[in-house]
Amino acid sequence: MPIYALAGNTPVIATNAFIAPSADVIGRVHIGDGASIWFNVVLRGDGNDIRIGAGSNIQDGTVVHIATNMGPTLIGEHVLVGHQALIHGCTLEDHAFVGFAAQVMDGCVVETDAMLAAGALLTPGKRVPTGELWAGRPAKFLRALTADNIAQNRAGVEGYRMLGQMCRTALKRVDI
Numbered sequence: 001m002p003i004y005a006l007a008g009n010t011p012v013i014a015t016n017a018f019i020a021p022s023a024d025v026i027g028r029v030h031i032g033d034g035a036s037i038w039f040n041v042v043l044r045g046d047g048n049d050i051r052i053g054a055g056s057n058i059q060d061g062t063v064v065h066i067a068t069n070m071g072p073t074l075i076g077e078h079v080l081v082g083h084q085a086l087i088h089g090c091t092l093e094d095h096a097f098v099g100f101a102a103q104v105m106d107g108c109v110v111e112t113d114a115m116l117a118a119g120a121l122l123t124p125g126k127r128v129p130t131g132e133l134w135a136g137r138p139a140k141f142l143r144a145l146t147a148d149n150i151a152q153n154r155a156g157v158e159g160y161r162m163l164g165q166m167c168r169t170a171l172k173r174v175d176i
């Protein structure tokens with residue numbers, strides 16, 4: 001697996017996490033139980049910590065980095081980060097949802113059961129409160145999430161957790 005120690009810091013990865021073979025995991029990175037890190041993801045913990053909690057998924061092509069002078073990047077439990085997102089020096093609380101191609105800048109917080117829409121740009125220091133959907137560039141409040149929306153988001157996370165477990169055991173490289 002493409003796991004790199006850097007300056008004496010070796011990633012700490014739960015044994016039942018799924019790390020796709022094309023993902024790069026570098027330095028001060030902690031990955032929790034049942035988390036899934038998909039194809040072409042970069043997790044670069046080169047000056048601070050990146051922590052990814054149990055059951056979270058970081059989808060294909062996403063880049064996660066830290067803000068050297070501001071602190072770690074903290075991704076809680078059962079968080080969904082869609083394809084090709086950028087997560088930089090920020091906090092995603094448990095059950096946060098970041099849509100595909102969204103970008104989260106330094107010092108931001110996406111709270112529990114808050115949602116950032118696909119393609120959104122959350123500018124430095126902004127906070128998406130629990131139960132709100134923010135969208136656009138720069139991202140702004142779009143509407144309140146319904147109970148159904150929140151349930152669907154949580155179901156999506158669980159789907160990815162199961163998919164990750166399937167890939168962990170059933171993904172086989174073939175040379176054709």
Ligand SMILES: CC(C)(COP(=O)(O)OP(=O)(O)OC[C@H]1O[C@@H](n2cnc3c(N)ncnc32)[C@H](O)[C@@H]1OP(=O)(O)O)[C@@H](O)C(=O)NCCC(=O)NCCS
Pocket residue numbers: 081082083098099100116117118119120133135136142143
């Ligand atoms: C935001 C989202 C949930 C749609 O929400 P919605 O309330 O159903 O939105 P609607 O389609 O009814 O559109 C409502 C308004 O929001 C706008 N809108 C919808 N999605 C938007 C987005 N991603 N960014 C900016 N504006 C968006 C619409 O243009 C519309 O604007 P208008 O009222 O001026 O015409 C959806 O676009 C989205 O981003 N889903 C995330 C999918 C994802 O990333 N999944 C992760 C990978 S599995």
